[in-house]
């Protein structure tokens with residue numbers, strides 16, 4: 001029997017999530033049944049949404065069950081198969097969870113997808129050419145729907161979603177302004193990701209200062225905003241929106257540990273006739289094919305080559321995950337599970 005290290009959710013956070021919420025356990029890989037595929041995970045994806053699922057609260061997705069392997073996206077290689085569609089050596093993306101191996105029902109719709117690593121590195125299928133990339137695509141194309149020359153702004157600008165957003169918005173001829181934490185991230189945004197400007201929110205820790213910085217970076221106002229953070233950053237952006245601006249409400253990470261995020265000036269939604277639309281990318285499977293094709297094209301053309309932060313070994317997943325929630329990651333946060 002092959003050993004299979006796993007990380008389970010042991011108990012739920014009280015306020016801020018901590019390492020002791022998780023537990024490393026030793027499992028084994030069961031014998032394959034007909035139709036099943038055994039996948040060895042090379043990379044595990046760490047994503048902010050996992051924080052919400054650690055709570056036992058009503059949300060768009062069911063909570064992560066206690067005592068079970070943490071759910072999450074994985075890429076890896078088929079090592080054994082009793083399904084005609086999959087052969088040993090195939091590279092696949094799936095939802096294998098925080099463990100070294102997963103046994104997947106090859107007939108379950110969407111459970112496993114073969115990927116081509118000729119022009120796109122395997123790990124990118126968890127980031128730029130995966131769920132975060134499609135998230136950026138949906139918010140930009142389907143909600144903000146910008147015209148060339150318009151100004152669009154994104155918060156958490158250098159992360160997995162933000163970096164894909166920049167490449168997609170530049171491809172549509174927009175002025176693209178990012179908001180990120182720290183001078184290194186802002187330099188990376190303008191020098192490597194193609195942002196026209198980037199505002200370091202740590203230098204602008206209040207509404208007034210952030211609104212002033214946005215006025216400077218967006219002299220023609222803001223036509224589209226892709227919201228990942230919430231709080232005073234959202235308030236400052238709303239102050240600078242043009243009439244009929246569109247806001248794609250993707251995430252509010254500043255409140256994921258339960259902090260309240262009141263809106264300072266909701267009247268601006270009326271005064272500026274704003275469209276604000278929240279969305280969950282997994283509810284829009286109809287766009288994934290088109291979005292992934294564009295994202296893979298940008299990667300192959302060298303126009304989207306975001307950095308990744310890779311922690312080594314399954315045991316490092318909890319601390320890497322808590323670091324992601326505090327901005328310690330530089331680009332897509334992954335855990336590498338193979339030597």
Ligand SMILES: NC(=O)c1ccc[n+]([C@@H]2O[C@H](COP(=O)([O-])OP(=O)(O)OC[C@H]3O[C@@H](n4cnc5c(N)ncnc54)[C@H](OP(=O)(O)O)[C@@H]3O)[C@@H](O)[C@H]2O)c1
Nearest residue numbers: 048135156159160161180181228250251254279280281327
């Ligand atoms: N709606 C959907 O379907 C969907 C799908 C995927 C992701 N999302 C959301 O998209 C957002 C970005 O996800 P991602 O995977 O690309 O993560 P990410 O940006 O790679 O990592 C999270 C980043 O959030 C920033 N951050 C954390 N706490 C913050 C705070 N209090 N104030 C300001 N910034 C803070 C940090 O960057 P800085 O160092 O720059 O602060 C951190 O690096 C998240 O809100 C996530 O929940 C939504």
